Amino acid sequence: MVEVILVLLGISLILFFGFFAEFIFKKFSIPDVLFLIILGFVLGPHALGWVDLSQISALIPIFTTFTLLFLLFDGAFNINLSSLVKEFSHSLILTGFNFLISTIIVMIIMMVSGFPFLVSLFTGFLLGGVSSSFVIPILKEMNVGTKLYSLLTLESALTDVFCIVFSLTVIEIINIGNFAVKSLATQLVSLFAIAGLVGVIAGVIWIILILKVFKKHSYIMVVAFLILVYVITEFLQGNGAIATLFFGLMLNNSKQLSSIFRGIASEKQNVGKKALSGELGVSVTTPSEQEFYHQISFLLKTFFFVYIGLLIDFSDTKALIIGGILSVALMGSRLGSRVLTKEMDSPNRSLVDSMFARGLAAAVIAQLAVSAGIPHADFIVKVAFVTITGTILLSSIRIFILKAQGYFKEEVKEEEPSGKLAQVAEKKNHKPKVKKRKRK
Numbered sequence: 142m143v144e145v146i147l148v149l150l151g152i153s154l155i156l157f158f159g160f161f162a163e164f165i166f167k168k169f170s171i172p173d174v175l176f177l178i179i180l181g182f183v184l185g186p187h188a189l190g191w192v193d194l195s196q197i198s199a200l201i202p203i204f205t206t207f208t209l210l211f212l213l214f215d216g217a218f219n220i221n222l223s224s225l226v227k228e229f230s231h232s233l234i235l236t237g238f239n240f241l242i243s244t245i246i247v248m249i250i251m252m253v254s255g256f257p258f259l260v261s262l263f264t265g266f267l268l269g270g271v272s273s274s275f276v277i278p279i280l281k282e283m284n285v286g287t288k289l290y291s292l293l294t295l296e297s298a299l300t301d302v303f304c305i306v307f308s309l310t311v312i313e314i315i316n317i318g319n320f321a322v323k324s325l326a327t328q329l330v331s332l333f334a335i336a337g338l339v340g341v342i343a344g345v346i347w348i349i350l351i352l353k354v355f356k357k358h359s360y361i362m363v364v365a366f367l368i369l370v371y372v373i374t375e376f377l378q379g380n381g382a383i384a385t386l387f388f389g390l391m392l393n394n395s396k397q398l399s400s401i402f403r404g405i406a407s408e409k410q411n412v413g414k415k416a417l418s419g420e421l422g423v424s425v426t427t428p429s430e431q432e433f434y435h436q437i438s439f440l441l442k443t444f445f446f447v448y449i450g451l452l453i454d455f456s457d458t459k460a461l462i463i464g465g466i467l468s469v470a471l472m473g474s475r476l477g478s479r480v481l482t483k484e485m486d487s488p489n490r491s492l493v494d495s496m497f498a499r500g501l502a503a504a505v506i507a508q509l510a511v512s513a514g515i516p517h518a519d520f521i522v523k524v525a526f527v528t529i530t531g532t533i534l535l536s537s538i539r540i541f542i543l544k545a546q547g548y549f550k551e552e553v554k555e556e557e558p559s560g561k562l563a564q565v566a567e568k569k570n571h572k573p574k575v576k577k578r579k580r581k
Contacts, residue, residue, distance in 0.1 A: 181453070215435060216294050216298075216389070240303050254463055302332065337384070471528070507521060
């Protein structure tokens with residue numbers, strides 16, 4: 142009974158600490174994840190030793206998987222269809238470029254450090270992508286435009302998939318000894334195609350259920366359905382996390398989508414413009430429902446970064462040195478993306494350069510390497526967590542500097558509306574003054 146009380150007390154104090162850290166971020170622009178990681182390290186086996194990882198090891202895979210899929214789902218509520226269509230191709234190019242450069246740099250550093258080619262390649266893929274578990278919560282606390290938000294959110298989601306697919310492929314090569322480019326390409330395409338298809342179909346089904354069957358909003362039912370979408374996608378050999386992202390996009394844009402559906406089904410003439418503008422649709426999510434999802438994301442983010450802190454081990458000097466070098470090298474490699482962001486203004490380009498932290502996907506894959514029994518797996522885990530911590534620290538410092546300079550308080554705004562929208566906005570902003578009559 143005493144242990145139960147202590148666990149509950151610990152959960153309560155961690156949540157209070159997470160709220161306090163978030164307050165510090167909003168007030169002083171110091172990213173809250175730094176405080177959470179430090180707290181985890183202090184509580185962990187390499188400091189005070191108050192938390193025994195062996196007691197929670199069975200729950201970790203479930204927790205990390207749910208955190209990944211829910212953060213992507215929640216992040217989709219800040220992406221609209223127009224920005225998604227506009228930024229997907231740009232995000233895909235940016236993702237591929239940064240992932241390739243990061244992988245090559247990490248691989249070279251590992252090979253120079255004396256590791257075999259395949260082990261070095263695996264580490265490169267492991268640490269090749271930015272973390273959606275870091276990017277999405279940080280972006281939500283910053284006043285950035287929807288285009289930039291969509292670009293960085295999609296990049297982080299795509300690189301999570303790239304890290305997982307390519308790393309698992311190298312594990313298979315190490316264990317079996319076979320490599321086929323065609324099968325790898327087919328696997329990648331099928332992962333995205335199945336995930337996108339399942340996510341879109343699930344979104345359509347949920348919109349129909351809310352509008353025609355349930356006719357009321359059930360927050361917990363959405364979470365249950367979300368988990369079902371992930372499970373079905375994984376069963377069909379797709380990527381469940383990407384499917385949850387598409388599912389969230391469908392719910393977030395449900396008003397416009399349902400308007401288009403009703404416009405197509407309507408027999409009336411001249412409803413095309415109304416259908417496209419969303420006038421005929423109904424949103425299946427409410428502001429309070431979205432706030433509920435944001436609170437769950439806060440809960441998951443808090444415990445995830447505390448968990449990262451628990452795993453930090455500074456006792457291995459070699460792992461510490463290599464992880465530190467990799468952290469600095471990954472920060473420098475991010476500057477290469479400036480070739481693709483020439484059209485952006487200076488604050489936006491600086492923010493893109495600052496988003497290079499590694500996180501959830503790398504942590505999960507590093508643990509898979511141990512269970513798969515690949516050579517030097519234990520050492521790779523140490524290097525991975527030092528690099529995750531180092532990149533989070535460096536990325537947080539750069540973001541702190543940007544916010545301290547005031548770039549993302551009022552300066553970054555959305556594009557000005559054009560045409561009729563501009564006229565409507567102008568009328569709203571410039572209401573005619575009504576002269577009050579003096580009483581006689």
